[in-house]
Amino acid sequence: MTSSRRSFLAKAGAGTVAATLFSNFGSTYQNSLQAQSLSSSPSDLKITKVTSAYFHSDQKKMFIKIETNQGITGYGEGVDAVGGTYYMAKQLGEKLVGKNPINVNRLFDDLRRIVPLAPFVGSQSGAFVAVLSAIDIALWDVAGKALGLPVYQLLGGKYRDSVHMYTHPIDNDGPPEKIAASCLAGRHAGYDAIKFWVDFSAFDGDPNKQDAYNRTYNNKEMARVVNTVAAVRAAVGPDMAVMIDMHTRFDLPTALRLVKALEPYNLTFIEEPVPAENVDAMREVALSSSTPICAGENLYLMYAFQTLLERKAADIVMPDVQKCGGIGEAQRIATIANAHYVPFAPHMVGTPFAMMASAHICASIPNFLMLESNQKIFSDWEGSFKEMPEIKNSFLKVSDKPGIGLEVIEDGLRKNATPGIPFFA
Ligand code: MG
DSSP states (O other), rough: HHHHHHHHHHHHHHHHHHHHHHHTTTTHHHHHHHHOTTTOOOOOEEEEEEEEESSSOOOOOEEEEEEETTEEEEEEEEESTTTTTTHHHHHHHTTTTTTTTTTTHHHHHHHTTTTTTGTTTTTTTTHHHHHHHHHHHHHHHHHHHHOOOOOOHHHHHSSSSSEEEBOOSOOOOSSSSHHEEEEEEHTTTTEEEEEEOOOOOHOOOOOOOOOSSSSOHHHHHHHHHHHHHHHHHHOOOOEEEEEEEEEOOOOOHOOOOOHHHTGOOOOSSEEEOSSOHHHHHHHHHHHOOOSEEEEOOOOOOOHHHHHHHHHTTOOOEEBBTTTOOOEEEEEHHHHHHTTTTOOBBOOOSSHHHHHHHHHHHHHHHHHEEEEETTTTTHHHHSSSSOOOOEEEEEEOOOOOSBOOOOOOOOHHHHHTTTTTTTOOO
């Protein structure tokens, strides 16, 4: 009985193997290659090449690509403060060749300290830190792929499987009813949280604007802001989370008057009412307002956030992961914020890759509030990633794949590449 059963199984097994061989002939080698772990010897992993790519004519987005001696490739993204940094990225990348990418935090510190003269060429803020952010994210992507783990796991595991996203109206210009209709369309598209900007005069030549340079709003300009917020709130209803961005445009008296006037509309936060560089001015607005003040997209590294938080100048912090120093630094910022019982709501203006990179941190910390998105992000970068992340009912599922979890298609990215700048070369 046992013998015949065994022989039956052996025959069935042989049949299956033969059938598989014939049906998959030619792909067997490919399949077995794919089944191999590339992380067989992470201790021998070495960076062999670091290149960059820049996008659109304003170069406000860039990718870093890190290649290794084991065929593992990682990508990272930087935004906003990255224009004109091709040679900086090249110089920083050369410092990494021969290093083991698994030691992410150590390499981050090496680049900030050991690169000759780094403290004297701006390793505290601006372009240097934005490029460093892209490098840091690429290192985490490589490390995750080498160890076979999603980045959130390397960050200590996750508190949540999906992260809460907010969006923008597709149309943020024009009269209050037009912006309100666009916000309502955002709600109909499935979002329960939306942010729009209200510093119109700076952009659209508001005839009520009396001085092109001062940061003061007159009563007509103020009424336009208040009427717009009122129209949006009336359109989307009381339950939707509504946020506004003031883009750092206002002087202190205008900011104080505006946040007071907007108190009845139950905003989840007001973003950057005054310029980012004066923490005390931000503090004065924050202390004056019952609406939470959100700040930080124009700050770099944990030190700036430590000051912001110690001075109680923000009720919510919003570092941009692609600019503030990257994944490790964003998690350190979140931890400092948590020690102050302050929520963490990252700014995000990158590609879907930046969105997923940010989502790993948002999953890994207790004090996460919301992550930024926009409704055009997927169509703008169509064909650039093998599988696009999906936002359903305002939530994004964090990838469980190794690394950041989005496979980059370089030919897709190339469609948005800045002409005249080498593309991953
Ligand atoms: Mg902003």
